[in-house]
Every structure is written in C-alpha cells, then in structure tokens.
Amino acid sequence: MREVELRIKEGSGATLQADLKRARMGVHMARYYEEARELSRLITVWAMKVNKSPRFLMVCSGGGPGIMEAANRGASEAGGRSIGLNIKLPTEQKPNPYISSELSMLFRYFFMRKLWFAQPAQALIVFPGGFGTMDEMFEFLTLIQTHKMGHRVNILLYGSKFWKRVINFGWLLEAETISREELKLIRFVDSPQQAFEILKDDLGRRLGLGPIIKHPFV
Numbered sequence: 230m231r232e233v234e235l236r237i238k239e240g241s242g243a244t245l246q247a248d249l250k251r252a253r254m255g256v257h258m259a260r261y262y263e264e265a266r267e268l269s270r271l272i273t274v275w276a277m278k279v280n281k282s283p284r285f286l287m288v289c290s291g292g293g294p295g296i297m298e299a300a301n302r303g304a305s306e307a308g309g310r311s312i313g314l315n316i317k318l319p320t321e322q323k324p325n326p327y328i329s330s331e332l333s334m335l336f337r338y339f340f341m342r343k344l345w346f347a348q349p350a351q352a353l354i355v356f357p358g359g360f361g362t363m364d365e366m367f368e369f370l371t372l373i374q375t376h377k378m379g380h381r382v383n384i385l386l387y388g389s390k391f392w393k394r395v396i397n398f399g400w401l402l403e404a405e406t407i408s409r410e411e412l413k414l415i416r417f418v419d420s421p422q423q424a425f426e427i428l429k430d431d432l433g434r435r436l437g438l439g440p441i442i443k444h445p446f447v
Contacts, residue, residue, distance in 0.1 A: 261356050261388065262299045268354065268387075268421035269303025269311070275429055277309055286351065286432070287311055292333065293322045296356045301327035314342050343368050351435070352383035352428055357391040374411055383431055385424050389417035 269288045276286040288304040290297040292313030304311035305327040313328030315335045324333045336342035346353075347369055355366045366386075372378040386392040398415075401407045418424040 258357065261296060264387070264421050265296045265299035265354075265356055266303040266306075268424050269300045270307045271303075271421060271425040272428065273304040273307035273309035273311070275425070277307070279433075286436075287332075289314065289346070289350070290325075290328075291315065291361075292324045292328060294325055296358070298325035298327060301325055305329075314345055316342055339364075347372055347378065347382075350382055351380075351432055352385065354385045354387055354424060354428075355392075356387045357395075363396075370411075370414060373414055381435065383428060384415045385418050385427065386415055387418050387424060389419055392417065 272286075273288060280286070287310055288300050289312035290300040292301075292315035297313070301311045301313055302325075310329040310332060311327070312332040313324050313334065315322060315324050315333065316339065317335060317337050324335075334345075336345075343365060346365060350369075353366070353369050355362060366384070369378075369382060369384060373382060373384075398407075398412060402409060402412055416427065418427065
C-alpha cells in the first residue's frame, strides 16, 4: 500500500486513487478473516468443554475460501471438528482444507444446501458478504418470522457499520414492512468476544447447561 500511496503523491492520477481505495478496503475486509477464525476457536473450545460429545455443537460453514475457511480453520485449531457445506458452481469452488474430512459435503442446489444450513442450526453468524450471504441471512429470517424453523436461532450480524449501511433496517421498520418485534430477531456485534458471550449465554440457557460463568473457557 505504501508503494501505491507514493505513486499517487507523484501525480499518477485517478486510476491509482482507485487502486488505493481498493487496497484500503481490502485491508479493512481482511480483518474479518482473523476475527471469524478467533470466534470459531472460542465457540469450539467452549463446546468441547461443556460436552464431550463431538456431535453436541459444531461450527458449520459454506465450505469455501475466505470467511468460510476462517470458520473451519478456527475450529480445527481448537482441536474440534467442523462441517463444510460446499456448492457446485460454474466457477469451481474447492472445499477448504480445514473442514473435517468426513463432514465435507457437496450440494448441487442452493435450496437443499440452505435447508441443511437452517434446520439443525442453533445460531447464524453473518459476516460481511454479498448476494449469497444475504440470501442465506434472509432465508433464516423468513423461516423464523413465519414460524417455519421449528426452534429458536440466534442471528448475529458481525460488523455493525457494514450491515447498517448495506441494509436500512430502520427504513424497513418505518415503512412497516417489518415489525419492531421482528427487528429484534437480529443483533449486531463487532468483536469475537462480544459475539461469543451472547452465544454462550443464550445457548447455555437453551441447551440446559446450568448457570453461565463469564469467561470460563477463554
């Protein structure tokens, strides 16, 4: 980035200004990889401490690169297993190397993949992403809103600045396309520790783990 900044100072023009903007955005977005990795590690360590069964609670991702890889990587580094639900695309997407081999699955259709994401899920943590990320998020919200999920699911939007800029939830409420109660289905978080504490406390109560002690497994 320093090289790009130097060339701009020398008067290289608008193209390099655009390059610098993209580079800065890349650095900004890259931090989410490490934060997703850390959050996955925290969740996995906690799950293994409170229940020795490998099927009790596992991290599940879309199985690809980027944030998906970070989620599987954090679980692997904690010594746990994790699931990858990959999808067959025109541009090949290979499973990332951190998925537990026996839990790496390939889907042909998005609707079937989303079904397997949603029905077993206890929580959904949505990191900044594009159309596919939003498609999965709204699928969850719609299922919960219409009481088709069958159980409660925590939905955390990671990166409040990103999500509040991408989606104007306040306007949806003002336009009366959603209710104030439905808006409570989502919570914004901005750090791995914040997200972990919310999940740990809520899942602890719902899964009957007894009193929750702050920071016991970090």
